[in-house]
């Protein structure tokens with residue numbers, strides 16, 4: 001049985017409340033462990049320890065900090081059977097995906113460990129009587145609040161730049177998937193040589209821990225990845241304190257298939273776009289816009305791809321279960337919404353059952369055709385393997401439909417016409433556009449949302465500016 005407690009200043013911290021909550025295995029519906037339900041005192045203890053660790057860590061040369069992070073990356077790559085297996089067990093992700101996800105996690109530490117060496121200020125020429133320059137200073141203690149859909153690499157994309165730039169971190173994983181991040185922090189301190197107190201993990205309920213983190217006077221910035229409601233709550237507290245936030249929120253991304261696309265490739269890509277991680281993906285392509293004149297031909301290919309998926313608990317399943325019971329129930333509620341709005345599934349539309357699926361939380365990958373963009377299914381983020389196929393006439397119509405959403409996280413374009421690709425990419429209100437594949441981009445490519453999908457950016461060089469504060473030094477000679 002898993003027993004997960006906070007890891008603060010290089011030691012395990014039992015919760016001051018004495019309470020634990022059950023962790024249920026999404027593959028079986030059975031209890032697999034307990035997670036500490038930490039209280040406000042634990043959060044305060046974590047932030048105070050992180051704050052004490054700031055001066056020594058901040059004042060190390062960037063290359064020295066980088067060396068430790070590169071060592072951490074090396075160990076992470078070798079830990080598919082340790083932290084990778086934990087993440088797979090907690091989330092239900094198929095085991096075959098873990099090597100790539102651990103590699104991605106490691107890449108964040110490598111990238112920012114190297115990049116911080118070229119993060120310099122600039123000298124600003126003000127004539128011979130002045131020496132003027134800028135520098136990038138860390139904030140101090142940074143809070144990193146995380147969702148359950150991709151625990152480790154999403155943690156790494158915020159924690160790596162925060163640490164590399166000389167901040168210390170109090171990370172708060174989702175209460176549904178905490179074990180792998182606690183293990184990462186333990187490895188960082190006990191094996192890679194990170195000073196205790198630099199990387200801390202507090203586990204427990206977000207509604208308790210999140211507000212205490214945001215209100216604490218020593219908390220200097222929060223990077224939040226999660227849903228709109230918690231993001232808004234955090235935003236209200238942050239406004240009172242002028243606390244800087246990076247908000248990586250949800251999406252309802254449009255994936256647009258034009259009539260000149262490679263339809264076989266588009267059908268495969270569109271399938272992965274809404275079923276990867278069982279659709280529990282912020283940038284999932286859940287509004288599939290298909291040009292009218294190829295609609296029927298494309299949908300036939302697309303449904304054949306979806307029908308070939310293999311959902312289950314196995315190492316080589318194409319997708320696993322839904323990670324939380326609440327999410328499992330929420331997805332099912334959209335089947336009822338669809339029926340009320342007159343939609344019938346072209347495939348799927350129910351809980352996936354079978355002897356090998358037991359009481360696990362599995363959903364059949366589901367396609368609704370003939371959807372209008374104003375229907376509930378096309379407007380709300382479902383966070384499950386459900387896609388709406390929406391026909392469109394021409395480029396202008398595709399852009400109008402794609403941008404008619406409160407979200408603006410990702411978008412896909414399938415076309416062989418390079419002029420069209422650039423026009424449509426320029427016209428889309430979304431933070432990341434992927435053309436002729438549907439992927440999550442790279443460690444080096446900025447990620448973030450337009451509109452209610454959030455603000456600030458993770459990944460890429462630009463993230464360094466979100467984890468540092470720019471300072472000008474003006475010297476009269």
Ligand code: NAD
Pocket residue numbers: 145146147148149154172173174175204205206207209210211225226227228229230231233234247248249250251281282283381383409447448449453454
């Ligand atoms: P969630 O908002 O319920 O929880 C996210 C985190 O916030 C958890 O750690 C939770 O404990 C904590 N939390 C809950 N209430 C809080 C509060 N009042 N104050 C502070 N923290 C609080 O989201 P989830 O269900 O874990 O994840 C799914 C959501 O995350 C989806 O909307 C998805 O699109 C989004 N997401 C976005 C990205 C991105 O990069 N934009 C990536 C992954 C997931």
